[in-house]
Amino acid sequence: MEFVKMHGLGNDFIVVAGEQALPENASELAIELCNRFFGIGADGLVYILPSEKADFRMRIINSDGSEAEQCGNAIRCVSKYVYDNKLIDRTNITIETLGAGVQPVQLNVKDGVVETVRVDMGEPILKGLQVPTTIDADRVIEQRLEVDGRTFTFTAVSMGNPHCVIYVDDAVNFDLAAWGPKIETHPTFPRKTNVEFVTVNSRSQTDMRVWERGAGPTLACGTGACATAVSSVLNGLTDRNVTVSLKGGDLFIEWNEADNHVYMTGPAAVVFAGKL
Numbered sequence: 001m002e003f004v005k006m007h008g009l010g011n012d013f014i015v016v017a018g019e020q021a022l023p024e025n026a027s028e029l030a031i032e033l034c035n036r037f038f039g040i041g042a043d044g045l046v047y048i049l050p051s052e053k054a055d056f057r058m059r060i061i062n063s064d065g066s067e068a069e070q071c072g073n074a075i076r077c078v079s080k081y082v083y084d085n086k087l088i089d090r091t092n093i094t095i096e097t098l099g100a101g102v103q104p105v106q107l108n109v110k111d112g113v114v115e116t117v118r119v120d121m122g123e124p125i126l127k128g129l130q131v132p133t134t135i136d137a138d139r140v141i142e143q144r145l146e147v148d149g150r151t152f153t154f155t156a157v158s159m160g161n162p163h164c165v166i167y168v169d170d171a172v173n174f175d176l177a178a179w180g181p182k183i184e185t186h187p188t189f190p191r192k193t194n195v196e197f198v199t200v201n202s203r204s205q206t207d208m209r210v211w212e213r214g215a216g217p218t219l220a221c222g223t224g225a226c227a228t229a230v231s232s233v234l235n236g237l238t239d240r241n242v243t244v245s246l247k248g249g250d251l252f253i254e255w256n257e258a259d260n261h262v263y264m265t266g267p268a269a270v271v272f273a274g275k276l
């Protein structure tokens with residue numbers, strides 16, 4: 001099996017192309033290959049597959065073997081892979097995802113290779129039951145969450161996959177390992193949740209640290225950055241164009257008022273290629 005190790009701001013993936021469908025043992029493969037001590041090491045295993053609706057189809061399996069509906073950093077890596085490897089020669093392409101439909105992507109190319117990628121991540125889902133949470137409300141904003149004697153206040157947003165955004169005084173130094181797993185598996189989130197801890201520094205910039213469903217602490221989360229921007233607008237904390245600063249670098253997010261779509265711009269990079 002040939003693969004390319006790629007990352008989006010340090011959120012890293014084992015990318016496999018050339019298969020016609022997701023292999024039956026994809027979950028076991030992800031657990032084995034993503035292991036950082038006994039495997040290649042990654043946050044997820046990503047397959048680039050043929051699509052009947054778009055130029056390509058992406059499937060992503062988290063490092064714990066669970067499949068995610070969407071992944072913002074992986075979609076940028078997939079976009080770079082297909083262009084740099086000449087599977088397509090257009091700079092406007094479409095990628096089908098499991099949970100967020102077909103997403104239009106714009107490639108920014110320099111010297112024949114993709115440097116940054118702008119993805120139309122679609123409309124955020126805000127209805128409580130659809131995120132999903134157990135809360136039957138049109139929007140889940142400033143909701144209390146009791147976790148082991150501490151009360152958090154959260155906003156729930158789905159970008160195809162579920163996110164729980166929590167504002168804290170110092171996201172950069174927040175104890176992710178202590179609270180992330182407890183919130184990820186809290187009964188309020190029937191399909192578990194990704195958890196973003198956010199500090200707003202200005203109307204156009206936030207710090208964000210993430211505990212990802214199925215992967216734990218990662219250096220960046222594209223859908224999490226989109227959820228953070230949407231949540232920050234809904235809570236009146238930022239404008240619609242926001243730089244979300246993650247441990248691995250910055251993502252530029254725009255929640256467009258005209259079409260209600262969220263646009264994410266950021267880099268994608270190759271680390272190495274290998275054969276298993």
Ligand SMILES: N[C@@H](CCC[C@H](N)C(=O)O)C(=O)O
Pocket residue numbers: 011062067068069070071072073074161162194212213214215218220221222223224
């Ligand atoms: N890192 C991703 C999200 C990957 C999937 C996530 N762990 C989930 O289970 O929903 C991103 O960049 O969006």
